[in-house]
Amino acid sequence: MTAWNADTEAAASESGSVTVVEGSSFCISSGGGDISSDGGTNGAFFQDTRIISHWVLRVNGSLREPLVAQRPRPFEATFVGRAKWPDGRFDSPLVVRQVRHIGPGLQDDITLENYSAEPVDCDIELLVDADQADLFDVKGGRTSRRAEAVRSVRDGQLVIESAHNGQQRGTAIHARGAVVTTDGLRFRATVPARGKWATSVIVVPLINGQSPDEPFKEGGLPHHREGALRHRHWEQNVPRITVADSNLQAVLNRSESDLGSLRIFDEHHPERAAVAAGAPWFMALFGRDSILASYMCLLVDPKLAAGTLQTLAGLQGSKVDVDSEEEPGRIPHEVRFGVTAGLALGGTAYYGTADATPLFAALVGELSRWGLSRDIIQPLLPHVDRALDWIELYGDRDGDGFVEYLRPNDHGLINQGWKDSWDGINFADGTMAEAPIALCEVQAYVYSAYIGRSLLARWSGDVALEQHWAERAAALKTAFNEKFWLPEKGYFAVALDKDKQPVDACTSNMGHCLWLGIVDEDKAPSVVEHLMSPQMFTGWGIRTLASDMGAYNPVSYHNGSVWPHDSALVATGMMRYGFVDEARLLATGIIEAAEHFDGRLPELFCGFDRGEFPGPVPYPTACSPQAWAAAAPVQLARILLRLDPDFTRGVVHLAPILNEQMGEFSAENVLLDTSRVTIRAKGTDGSIEGLPPGLRLLAEPRPPLDSLLDDFGGVHHGN
Numbered sequence: 001m002t003a004w005n006a007d008t009e010a011a012a013s014e015s016g017s018v019t020v021v022e023g024s025s026f027c028i029s030s031g032g033g034d035i036s037s038d039g040g041t042n043g044a045f046f047q048d049t050r051i052i053s054h055w056v057l058r059v060n061g062s063l064r065e066p067l068v069a070q071r072p073r074p075f076e077a078t079f080v081g082r083a084k085w086p087d088g089r090f091d092s093p094l095v096v097r098q099v100r101h102i103g104p105g106l107q108d109d110i111t112l113e114n115y116s117a118e119p120v121d122c123d124i125e126l127l128v129d130a131d132q133a134d135l136f137d138v139k140g141g142r143t144s145r146r147a148e149a150v151r152s153v154r155d156g157q158l159v160i161e162s163a164h165n166g167q168q169r170g171t172a173i174h175a176r177g178a179v180v181t182t183d184g185l186r187f188r189a190t191v192p193a194r195g196k197w198a199t200s201v202i203v204v205p206l207i208n209g210q211s212p213d214e215p216f217k218e219g220g221l222p223h224h225r226e227g228a229l230r231h232r233h234w235e236q237n238v239p240r241i242t243v244a245d246s247n248l249q250a251v252l253n254r255s256e257s258d259l260g261s262l263r264i265f266d267e268h269h270p271e272r273a274a275v276a277a278g279a280p281w282f283m284a285l286f287g288r289d290s291i292l293a294s295y296m297c298l299l300v301d302p303k304l305a306a307g308t309l310q311t312l313a314g315l316q317g318s319k320v321d322v323d324s325e326e327e328p329g330r331i332p333h334e335v336r337f338g339v340t341a342g343l344a345l346g347g348t349a350y351y352g353t354a355d356a357t358p359l360f361a362a363l364v365g366e367l368s369r370w371g372l373s374r375d376i377i378q379p380l381l382p383h384v385d386r387a388l389d390w391i392e393l394y395g396d397r398d399g400d401g402f403v404e405y406l407r408p409n410d411h412g413l414i415n416q417g418w419k420d421s422w423d424g425i426n427f428a429d430g431t432m433a434e435a436p437i438a439l440c441e442v443q444a445y446v447y448s449a450y451i452g453r454s455l456l457a458r459w460s461g462d463v464a465l466e467q468h469w470a471e472r473a474a475a476l477k478t479a480f481n482e483k484f485w486l487p488e489k490g491y492f493a494v495a496l497d498k499d500k501q502p503v504d505a506c507t508s509n510m511g512h513c514l515w516l517g518i519v520d521e522d523k524a525p526s527v528v529e530h531l532m533s534p535q536m537f538t539g540w541g542i543r544t545l546a547s548d549m550g551a552y553n554p555v556s557y558h559n560g561s562v563w564p565h566d567s568a569l570v571a572t573g574m575m576r577y578g579f580v581d582e583a584r585l586l587a588t589g590i591i592e593a594a595e596h597f598d599g600r601l602p603e604l605f606c607g608f609d610r611g612e613f614p615g616p617v618p619y620p621t622a623c624s625p626q627a628w629a630a631a632a633p634v635q636l637a638r639i640l641l642r643l644d645p646d647f648t649r650g651v652v653h654l655a656p657i658l659n660e661q662m663g664e665f666s667a668e669n670v671l672l673d674t675s676r677v678t679i680r681a682k683g684t685d686g687s688i689e690g691l692p693p694g695l696r697l698l699a700e701p702r703p704p705l706d707s708l709l710d711d712f713g714g715v716h717h718g719n
Helices: 135-139 228-239 246-261 286-296 302-313 339-344 357-367 376-396 440-462 463-483 509-516 523-533 564-576 580-595 626-643 708-710
Strands: 018-022 026-027 043-046 049-052 054-059 065-071 078-083 096-104 105-114 120-129 148-154 156-164 167-175 184-191 196-207 241-242 262-265 268-273 642-647 651-654 665-672 676-684 685-689 696-698
Touching: 018 078, 018 228, 026 096, 026 241, 043 196, 049 135, 054 096, 065 148, 105 120, 105 184, 105 509, 120 156, 135 696, 148 246, 148 665, 156 268, 167 184, 241 246, 246 262, 246 580, 246 626, 262 564, 262 708, 268 302, 286 357, 286 564, 286 626, 286 676, 302 357, 302 376, 302 509, 339 564, 357 376, 357 440, 376 440, 440 463, 440 509, 463 564, 509 523, 523 564, 564 580, 580 626, 651 685
Parallel strands: 651 696
Antiparallel strands: 018 026, 026 043, 043 049, 054 120, 065 078, 078 096, 096 105, 105 196, 120 184, 148 156, 156 167, 167 196, 241 665, 262 268, 642 651, 665 676, 676 685
């Protein structure tokens, strides 16, 4: 998940840093609450611009002694520290409490509490800077190139502005009772004995001189803000999941909370929630990431998938643009609002990805299985058809039936699948593949898009169209198993290169092919055997690249690391083909890895074997929270339940395979169609209370390969 053609290197946030996030805004600070970038990545960000780059609080001329940092909500943090007493005594009774809120700007509520029996005079100083650096420049360590910001005091507030390539970005800072200078804010306060002194510092971002519609303001209540109310509504309406396994319970609780915090809203359609890719660097809409994350959290909220699809549909390509790689029908890779991003590619959206477009069509089809209303699905159908047109007219560059990618410029992504780092696709000997490249998992996504369109035709009663797309899916499956299979190795090539030669590295990508059912059933056992081999399975998850491959590096981004979402989709594929023990072992490894990350799975971690270290080794610049990592435990819970609604056939499959350690599982308030149901399971027994009318419960898993093809003479695969 790299940002356009940026590499994966970035200065890591300092150890013990605290991140708060709301919508696309976020703030990274030290554990004491101060922000000091010093060429690093800390700061407060609004619309991909760093609106605060330095924020240091001094009391009586000294920094605070940090005591504790807490993050009760995703958008709020509390920092508690001890301030220096005016006479310099160490055991000071003066405590500083700093409550930070992030949103369309920043608000810090600062309170000094005096626990002594005498009043105390305090000098409080807040030193502030705002470099207005673009997020891409911050991540890449390029902020030193920026022009000097202009600092001024206007109307009782400090204003720091910077012009960059025709865009004016600024920050306005104020607080009641402050003496405002061009360096920051100063206060002179007398804190009574056993009493308090408090102020609120307000930060308002400015874009071409304009503030957001609803900025933080003095006297406002941050917990009454729209963002806070949205998160509270999310927590009240998501399913209430309880499970006897305390570790799994903690992981699922954290996942639900993080998914709520990663939602972003279209200002023109505030009722729509889409999911951002992850904090801190990817608090933006990503086609592939947002689609996969919203798919994996269908058990929590299928409306998040609907909002993601609706938002992406509004950005679907309409013209050919070499700079942004926009093409008619193409779904964007990434949407950004920073100045550098817009200059790099001529707009806020970049379209260079081979997989978002078929995944878009596939997810709309999946929503028909989950029973979402016609009011949601019907308006998406023209966008699905435009996506399928893109596959045929632009995605399949040479007419061989497979979707390939080749960037048409020198600044877009070199690799345009989910392993989009510059060195992410290579042969077994480590040689990098050359584009045009047809990835194995992208063909699986296209297969799923064809299946999805056929389901949608069934849903709308168009038998001829249903048969057409079923036949397209069957033909692609046949060609895929012929061209990508490596019989001498017993697994699928990760790709076909520019010469249509199989790229023969052993990778996790083929697990996505299992997930979507494009793999012939007779080949599945060998694929699973390789995925669960010591070269691929670390004990915590599946490596992106086998350890006996030439490019293997356990501390790389895509060549040997473990990505929780990737492993969760591989486990889903194993379960789909009936490899229950392997899927359960893999799911258990991922959940146990989460325990070492305080219940929150990161974007990725290093690919060392489980026996080498006491726990999984963190990857230094991994996003956390990150959407598809947060959604991975939800997807694992779903596959352990073997829960598969299928409104197109009027059934819901539920065939649990919970181990003894998990004990009883229940999920109340799960949305199916317009009904809220309760799912209960223990061991291999399961039930659903409150099923919508017309649905029947089947106590058996979904058939391993989609029986849709059987309706039109496809090969019967059985259960």
